[in-house]
Amino acid sequence: MLTNVGGADRVARIIIGLALIALGVTGVIGWWGLIGVVVLATGIVRVCPAYLPFRFSTRKKS
Template sequence: MSVNVGTVDRVFRAVLGVVLLLLAFTGVASGFWAWVAGLVGIVMLVVAATRMCPIYAIFGIKTCKAS
């Protein structure tokens, strides 16, 4: 799979992932919403780490510079 997430997008996803995980694990979000925040946070961190977004791949979107 090719890289399709640029630097700005990657940083944004990493920060959002950490914030969502903090919301889930500190008790700010509870019940169903804590699970949603936790799962979305994990997905955001995985996408930021791998620089590959499956949804971007489906739609042919690339936010990274051409190499």
């Protein structure tokens, strides 16, 4: 599988995803916190579907 999410991007997505989920669960931002699940998932699997059509990648070339 092609990965297109690099190291710093991955860490940021995981932290932001967890924060959004926590804010949603505590009721601070309501149901908008569910967006955190998508952000967290893209950080974990290292693939961002929004990057694919543009052939964009934050991953370093090896």
